[in-house]
Amino acid sequence: MNAPARHESYVLEDGEKSVELTEDTKIPNAATIKIVKQDHTLGNMLRAQLLAMPQILFAGYKVPHPLHPYFIIKIQTDGTITPQEILEQACTKLIATMSNLETKFKREFSYKDVEAGGVTAAAGEDPYGTAGGAGTGAWGRGRDYLDF
Amino acid sequence: MQAQEDVEPTVRIREVKKDRVNFVLGNVDLAFANSLRRVMMADIPTVAIDMVEIETNTTVLPDEFIAHRLGMIPLVSANCDEAIRYTRDCICLAGCSFCSMMLELKVACDDDNTMEVTSAHLEVVPFPEEEGSQDPGEELSKRGEWFGHPVGKNDPNVPPVLITKIRKGQELKIRCIAKKAAKEHAKFSPCSAISFEYDPYNKLRHTTWWYETNVEDEWPLSENAKEEEAPRDDEPFDFNAKPNKFYFEVETDGSLGPQEVVMKVRLRPACCS
Numbered sequence A: 001m002n003a004p005a006r007h008e009s010y011v012l013e014d015g016e017k018s019v020e021l022t023e024d025t026k027i028p029n030a031a032t033i034k035i036v037k038q039d040h041t042l043g044n045m046l047r048a049q050l051l052a053m054p055q056i057l058f059a060g061y062k063v064p065h066p067l068h069p070y071f072i073i074k075i076q077t078d079g080t081i082t083p084q085e086i087l088e089q090a091c092t093k094l095i096a097t098m099s100n101l102e103t104k105f106k107r108e109f110s111y112k113d114v115e116a117g118g119v120t121a122a123a124g125e126d127p128y129g130t131a132g133g134a135g136t137g138a139w140g141r142g143r144d145y146l147d148f
Numbered sequence B: 001m002q003a004q005e006d007v008e009p010t011v012r013i014r015e016v017k018k019d020r021v022n023f024v025l026g027n028v029d030l031a032f033a034n035s036l037r038r039v040m041m042a043d044i045p046t047v048a049i050d051m052v053e054i055e056t057n058t059t060v061l062p063d064e065f066i067a068h069r070l071g072m073i074p075l076v077s078a079n080c081d082e083a084i085r086y087t088r089d090c091i092c093l094a095g096c097s098f099c100s101m102m103l104e105l106k107v108a109c110d111d112d113n114t115m116e117v118t119s120a121h122l123e124v125v126p127f128p129e130e131e132g133s134q135d136p137g138e139e140l141s142k143r144g145e146w147f148g149h150p151v152g153k154n155d156p157n158v159p160p161v162l163i164t165k166i167r168k169g170q171e172l173k174i175r176c177i178a179k180k181a182a183k184e185h186a187k188f189s190p191c192s193a194i195s196f197e198y199d200p201y202n203k204l205r206h207t208t209w210w211y212e213t214n215v216e217d218e219w220p221l222s223e224n225a226k227e228e229e230a231p232r233d234d235e236p237f238d239f240n241a242k243p244n245k246f247y248f249e250v251e252t253d254g255s256l257g258p259q260e261v262v263m264k265v266r267l268r269p270a271c272c273s
């Protein structure tokens, strides 16, 4: 009866800020960033991306409690760049990798499609009942999934 | 620090089948590959039965048992990004045809044989429209013919999902509401399994192979070992080495095709899920 709405653990509420940055008062060039409604999926990959950048002295993240839908990430840089800037760079880098990967997946799938004479067509017409122009069936016709 | 970061990621699809795709991902970080796995597993929305109204249940199974089983049945969710809204984003008060699907299950047994109630008995019924709700949404036109139906209902070669067995005189009368969601419950996951492997020879020593007498006999190499070079017996441990090649097999339950699952992966901001 008092249960919170189930989507509250992964959808921002109206006006809720997703990122909150607190500068460290004792350590130079360090900050703690709280990212809400995100979990290990983003936290760990962000941490790894930060650690691969040369200006980073420290990067670590934690999900303080499994029932609290946020994680915090602590960053210290060598002073040539602020923690905020390097975090932005890391995110940009990850987004670039993602879209690069998306392009490659798209290309690979289209090759496979040609090889099999159209995977979707070969697997018995319309395996998932997606006739009507929507869904997997349309992949074989060279349409982008964003075109739907 | 390795300058590996400027290398572009690589993908090689080894096999695509109706319900699975097998691919090798290269030149990415372990954390990145794992995030990809986590997103395919938990963050891709599908449609599943979420509310069940039981009018009659004289079967041997209690109501909640059946309600749970109904929820687990995969429903065709192709293109559900556009074909259905989240209930929380919808303007309706208690569900409408733009944010929900209605399914009915009405079975009674009146002969002497045991009868199997399966997902094939689930029928999609049109949503009773409230008066004056002339919603201009275009969701309905984006749906495929079988959208929201139990997977395999249109294919006689796919065995349906068994819900319960009934005998003479027993009856089941149920109305279900299916909704779109992700993450809230495992039933919304489009994947029935994702296998994820790297470093088949355990050169990186990320794991310890426990054995009784002989490691080689008790830990047979996986198929993926053919993709990599076997370590020499006298090879020293390289403690700076990082995993670089990841072997995936994504198997779906049929609610989405494997290609749709992989292509729907993107960074999903919490503001629009």
Ligand SMILES: [Zn+2]
Binding pocket: B087, B090, B091, B092, B093, B095, B096, B097, B098, B099, B100
């Ligand atoms: Zn609605």
